[in-house]
Amino acid sequence: MSGEVKNDSENTKDKKKLYRNIGIVIGIIIVIGCIGSSIFVKNILYNGKIANNIFIEDVDVSNMNKKEAVKAIDKKYKLQDLSLNHNNDKYNISFQDIKLKYNIEELVNQAYNSTKTGSYFKDIASYIDIKSNGKSYKIKASYDENELDKLINDIAKKINKDSVSAKVRIGNGINIIPSSIGLRFETEENKKLIVNALNNPKSNIIDLKVTDVKPRVSTEDVQSINTNLASFSTTFNSALVERSYNIGLAAQRCNDVILLPGETFSYNEHTGMRILSNGFKNAPVIVGGDYSDAPGGGVCQTSTTLFNAALLSGLQIDKVRNHSKTSHYVPRGRDAMVNDGDSDLVFTNNFDHAVYVECYRSGSSVEASIYGASQDKVGVSVKVDNFTYNGLPAAKTYRTITKDGKSNTSHIYTSVYRE
Known part of the structure; x- marks a missing residue:
């Protein structure tokens, strides 16, 4: 009878020992987790750098601080004039004349803050999502639209040409003065092309849309008058x-x-x-x-x-x-x-x-x-x-x-x- 009591006492002691060991292990895990979390927060999440797998246009700004990111993008996408082509004629729109600017600093701040909202769990979720799926930003341009319109209209005036109908002159016989094709600068379409180019700093060369304008009366129309x-x-x-x-x-x-x-x-x-x-x-x-x-x-x-x-x-x-x-x-x-x-x-x-x-x-x-x-x-x-x-x-x-x-x-x- 006394042996049975002893056995129960020993079982109780074994259980306490087991629980104590489990507690120690859990404590160690918690400590390790806290240390790891602290290291993650300090060295990865809130390390003063942009998270991994983030691009501005095609520039990888991962693990860059803001200054480094701005410098890298400025180097790749410098402000430049637009070159407009029609046949063999070339026209220029200066970025300085239209006060062109890119929103690079704004995008760098957005990229930086994408995992630094101040909400720990929200930032963790954003970090995991971006690391898995990536995140990209497109550069947008700002400019003086009135000045841009003025420059576009100036180019249109240089290109536009009235068509000329063929003429008939009666004198020493019947003489035909040939017709000529006119040109119409498609202002609305060309402005869209220019604005797209301004917002797409990869390209600064545009082939202008210009339409041939047929005369009311062509040379062929009057060649039969004899x-x-x-x-x-x-x-x-x-x-x-x-x-x-x-x-x-x-x-x-x-x-x-x-x-x-x-x-x-x-x-x-x-x-x-x-x-x-x-x-x-x-x-x-x-x-x-x-x-x-x-x-x-x-x-x-x-x-x-x-x-x-x-x-x-x-x-x-x-x-x-x-x-x-x-x-x-x-x-x-x-x-x-x-x-x-x-x-x-x-x-x-x-x-x-x-x-x-x-x-x-x-x-x-x-x-x-x-x-x-x-x-x-x-x-x-x-x-x-x-x-x-x-x-x-x-x-x-x-x-x-x-x-x-x-x-x-x-x-x-x-x-x-x-x-």
């Missing part, structure tokens, strides 16, 4: 100075016009409003069936002359209207009255090639000619049937066009005159 399709002229009393002036001004504004296939000519659009501020002078016009002075008197003689040239050339007549009184310079059914309201002379180039409209005053006559391609030349005859309408003189105008042995007659317009 013959006179039709001409017409009328005469006037040049002693009527103001009226003569208006005839010449209207002719000048209708001269040197190229119509591509399908394009339409409006007399009113070319001459503009017949008002004093538009250059016209007071001269006799028909108002309410009677003559009175008004700006632009005489312009209907120019429109009539041009109408007859278009009529005889075979161009499509879209709009024409007669005067209220019979004109003295053309027969009934051959006049074209215009005003600033709804009366206009309109015709369309219905040919396969371009046509050239020539109109000018020469002394006491006004001349109009239509030039075009010989392939478009047609035979034209005009017939006017005079008749009486409600006791008033009237006329119906017809045109017959003959091409390739086939003829087609169409009604142009019906005219009714007061006298």
Whole structure:
């Protein structure tokens, strides 16, 4: 019985000894952990350096202090001018002119503080995450945007070039002045390219976006103009100075016009409003069936002359209207009255090639000619049937066009005159 008691006592002692040893081991582990933690905090986490596996652009700033990191990045990414290229021309944007700066110090501070927020456990978590996955920062630029816009606009002015349409000159034959391609500096797109380059210090060379601008009329468009399709002229009393002036001004504004296939000519659009501020002078016009002075008197003689040239050339007549009184310079059914309201002379180039409209005053006559391609030349005859309408003189105008042995007659317009 006493032996059993002894055994229990010995068991109790063994347990106490075991617990004491376990406690000692735990204590040692805690001490070692504290020492290790202290070493980690002092030498790795809060060591005055940037954590491992951190990059600013492609510069590895791991284990650098702030000054070392700034120096390393400054060495790799120096501020530099932008070089802009278009074909063989080069343009420059100075970093000093736009006050360019990189946010290097800001990024270094962010990198440094990524594991030094002041919250121990949060910093430990950040350290572990960065060591495993890495962390990178992109450099951003700051600059004077107004100055940048000014420099971009200066470059645009140097590059931009208007396109020039081909021209036709009638003199010793029919001469063609070639067209030229224009250039358009794409300001919005180029600014994006420049801003991207400023924020990407790896590249300072930019190929500018410049678009070719085609002229409205190319050399090829008018090369086919090689013959006179039709001409017409009328005469006037040049002693009527103001009226003569208006005839010449209207002719000048209708001269040197190229119509591509399908394009339409409006007399009113070319001459503009017949008002004093538009250059016209007071001269006799028909108002309410009677003559009175008004700006632009005489312009209907120019429109009539041009109408007859278009009529005889075979161009499509879209709009024409007669005067209220019979004109003295053309027969009934051959006049074209215009005003600033709804009366206009309109015709369309219905040919396969371009046509050239020539109109000018020469002394006491006004001349109009239509030039075009010989392939478009047609035979034209005009017939006017005079008749009486409600006791008033009237006329119906017809045109017959003959091409390739086939003829087609169409009604142009019906005219009714007061006298």
